[in-house]
Amino acid sequence: MADGSSFNVKLHIYDLSKxxxxxxxxxxxxxxxxxxxxxxxxxxxxxFFFGGGGIMSCFPGCTILGMPDSTVDLGNSEVPRDLFLEYLSSLRESTYRPEKYHLFEHNCNTFSSEIAQFLTGTRIPSYITDLPSEVLSTPFGQALRPLLESVTIAPSGNNGMNGYGQR
Incomplete structure (x- = not known):
């Protein structure tokens, strides 16, 4: 039951290429x-993020990637934390198991967009979610596809949290 609480939702954006x-x-x-x-x-x-290790969480800014390159305010959510953690648990068992990670089609950005939609009703910016198809539409992207598909990104938290919601 909603108690009228509102929770701010932010998107952390990291440029892996620095x-x-x-x-x-x-x-x-x-x-x-x-x-x-x-x-x-x-x-x-x-x-909260998704990578080769599945759905993970840490304190904000404590992934191996350090501080984000930019932050986007996605708005506020009325979804209580317990309900959100139940939702994450169902995703962890189905759609976002570690072996389902795929660099181009099912990655951290897919996860972030789905979570943002659940919490705020809006998705993350399309310039982020459209990037894989943009890269693969180039001859160089096609040539690199086999190598890139073997890459797994798992930005671990460095605070000892190996799951989520464990505070």
Whole structure:
């Protein structure tokens, strides 16, 4: 039952290339790419993300990636923390198991967008979710696809939390 509480929801955006995508993409891809994005959702004092280790959480800014390159305010949610954790538990058992991670089609950004939709009714910015298809539409992206598909990204939290909601 809702008690009228409202929880701020933020999107943490990390550039995994640390600026290299912006510099090298015109030469390599023939188009400008601003970054190689990893995202997570911050709500209830935790940062939630999906990678090769499944759904994880840590204190905000405590993943191996450090502080985010940018933060987007996604608005507020009336969803109570317990209900959200139940939702995450169901996703962890089905859609977002570790072996379901796929760099292009089912990744951290897919997860962040779905979580944002559940909490606020809005998805994350399309420039993030459209990036894989943009890269793969280039000849260089097609040539690199086999190598890139073997990559698993698992930005671990460094505070000892190996699941979520364990505070």
């Amino acid at each position: 600026g290299l995508a912006r510099q090298l993409s015109p030469l390599m891809l023939g188009k400008q790419v601003e970054g190689i994005w990893h995202t997570s959702v911050v709500v209830y004092g935790e940062e």
